[in-house]
Amino acid sequence: MKIKPLQISAHIILILGVLLMVVPIWISFASSTHDTVTILTEGMKFNIGEHLSRNYNEVLNEKGGWSEEVTAAKMFINSFIMALGIATLKVIISAMSAYALVYYRFKLAVPIFWLIFITLLVPLEVRIFPTYKIVSDLGLTNSYTGLILPLVASATATFFFRQFYRTIPDELLESAKLDGANSWRFFVDFLIPLSKTMIAAMFIFMFVYGYSQYLWPLIMTTSEKYWTVVMGMKIIFTESYEGVALPRTAERFAYIILSMIPPVLVVVILQKWFIKGLIQTEK
């Protein structure tokens, strides 16, 4: 096979793109295997050092925080639970509300849809005080429910599901009805399997969204037991030196590398579905 110049230039561009993505991660990883002093004196590293197991061990097991109650491992678990809860509920709720909007032809369906859509203009950060007030009145501060609940409605996902359902031909519903399917069965037996690629994609986006929440967990948790990874990034692994808190850089790099694992896992697992759905063209 002849290699054309165009192909070569295309590959060069692609390789540059890959490097752009991968190099910072590699630097983080390499730096996480040295000790802090080396990094502070010599700058970030490209080669692997000798402290890999020690650093990662420390990160996972050392108690941190103001009152030394929380470990990084615990924070990973918290973030994972929060992201999982947010993504799952977001997908379920938006799929169901889109179903109601598309298939129950009541007069208010369109105004309600736009009302939902408008909430895109008021993200959590804008309404954070009323939200905090409600959550604390309900006694949900310092709980997983409190972390998850205010974030489970999603206008974006509702919009995408709605657009998708509208492309499904009416005959399918009619035919299913004649086959004895009620509304619930139609949702479960038809819309969910038909939209599984959509569900996988939405789940990935929403998981990453939930995982990277910062402000909300920061405000609503007072107990370190509910700290999340992103909050921890700022707070843990500091060292007091002449009254100034200095970061323990090497451990922090290790922490960053570890914090990438859960979202990457989700992407890797769901990607199989995602691609399968793209290959099988199902009308």
Added chain:
Amino acid sequence: MSFLDLKNITKIYPNGTKAVHETSLSIDEGEFMVFVGPSGCGKSTLLRMVAGLEEITEGEITLDGNLINEVDPSERDIAMVFQNYALYPHMNVYNNLAYGLKNRGIDKQAIEQKVNDAAKLLQISDYLQRKPSMLSGGQRQRVAMGRAIVRNPKIFLFDEPLSNLDAKLRIQMRLEIKKLQQKVGVTSIFVTHDQTEAMTLADKLAVINNGVIEQLSTPIEIYNNPKSLFVAGFIGSPQMNFMEGELKNKTLSAEGFEIKNVKSDYNGEVTLGIRPEHLSQSDNGLINLTVDLVEQLGSDNLVYGQLKDKKDFCYRCPGNLTIKKGSKLSLNIDNDNYFIFDKSSGKRVN
């Protein structure tokens, strides 16, 4: 009381379109009824009201002795084959057939038995594990039929199921549907705008125009005895020839010829209809035709030409006659096989 009864059914869509007007009709058990009519005449609407997919504005539908106006489609025990098949894209053929049975709570072994029987009947046993997207048009058609048959419903509804197939396959599937219906013996309603399909399939034929049933009878009766100008023009291929004329004291005078002793007491302006196949050549014929074009179908020739007043006219003759373009033919009507309609109302008057 017959099996399916429609009593004074009217359908007005929310936007005000009146699609069906006070239509009454009854179908006996095991009968194959065909609705035929031009596009937009309300055939699908009528069918969908029977299925329960469209609300009934006025009137009553009874199926097997029960009023079903308010019964949900899922409870009606009716199966429908759609024009574009509406197969379930994410299920394989087996599950497409089995889905309706599962919803009825039938146990697994019985379902398997029924699906396999239906698949054998329709010769789709080899494709049971395939998804619909991996089937040809004809195979999809069969799966859609199988999905209807497998449930053994009270009534089959077909909404132009053959219109997506190519001409040859359409004729083949038409035969198969007829055979299948006779074998299974299920009451059926079949909607089409193709008059050949209608004639060949129907036990009873309802010719619909503008939301009204113009005539309801056996196909051959409708062909031999059309009750209105519309029916006469719609049924029969090639189309019936029409001419203007006047009827007075049992004598019909049209452009260039007269017919005496017409069996009608009507006086006034009329339209005369003659089928192309009810003509033959004779020396002193009534009708003089100048030939423009001859279509040779093998068994028959279709001769197109013009009358004296430049009106188009068609004559069908046996294929062994050779007729040249430009020649002049003199034709007679066979055995008084002509139809006379009141010009203004379109009603038959002889």
